[in-house]
Amino acid sequence: MPCEHQHRVLFWGILGVIVLRGVMIGAGASLITAFEWVLYVFAAFLVFTVIKMGLMADKTYDVGASPVLALARRYLRVTDGLHGERFFVRRTTREGGRPVLHVTPLFLALVMIEFVDVVFAVDSVAAIFAVTTDPLIVYTSNIFAILGLRALYFALADLVHRFH
Numbered sequence: 001m002p003c004e005h006q007h008r009v010l011f012w013g014i015l016g017v018i019v020l021r022g023v024m025i026g027a028g029a030s031l032i033t034a035f036e037w038v039l040y041v042f043a044a045f046l047v048f049t050v051i052k053m054g055l056m057a058d059k060t061y062d063v064g065a066s067p068v069l070a071l072a073r074r075y076l077r078v079t080d081g082l083h084g085e086r087f088f089v090r091r092t093t094r095e096g097g098r099p100v101l102h103v104t105p106l107f108l109a110l111v112m113i114e115f116v117d118v119v120f121a122v123d124s125v126a127a128i129f130a131v132t133t134d135p136l137i138v139y140t141s142n143i144f145a146i147l148g149l150r151a152l153y154f155a156l157a158d159l160v161h162r163f164h
Helices: 003-034 038-055 067-075 105-131 135-162
Strands: 088-092 099-103
Touching: 003 038, 003 105, 003 135, 038 105, 067 105, 105 135
Parallel strands: none
Antiparallel strands: 088 099
8 A cells, every 4th residue: 555545544444443442342341241251251262362373473464365355355346446545436337337336445455454453352352351341441441552553653654664
């Protein structure tokens, strides 16, 4: 993704993350309130993810072969190239036809950011509920961490060209 588009994708990604984390934390808090034993399920899930990460430490991940990306390409009309900073464009599919809504690769980048956040949120939300079950503290700590990561991303993006 070109550098000039990163801010826009991350901006909308952060807004999506704020909403998704709120939903996940609300659901987790409701589950814990109703069934306290769910904390043990969260703990088992965290142990499982640590083991899985240890087993897959030496493997590389090809984003282009992602099942989420393949699913999005299968069900959405995707343009071949970027169209500025736009996520959606209207294009005619055949001559004289009506314009049809297409998504751009920039939107696919946003979809991948949201999917990766959901994957990370599952274990981070489970971990923070082990510390406290107060939904306000859980939510605000998650949001501050996300905003800190966004700032760190842009700081590292500025510094990366200085390393050899």
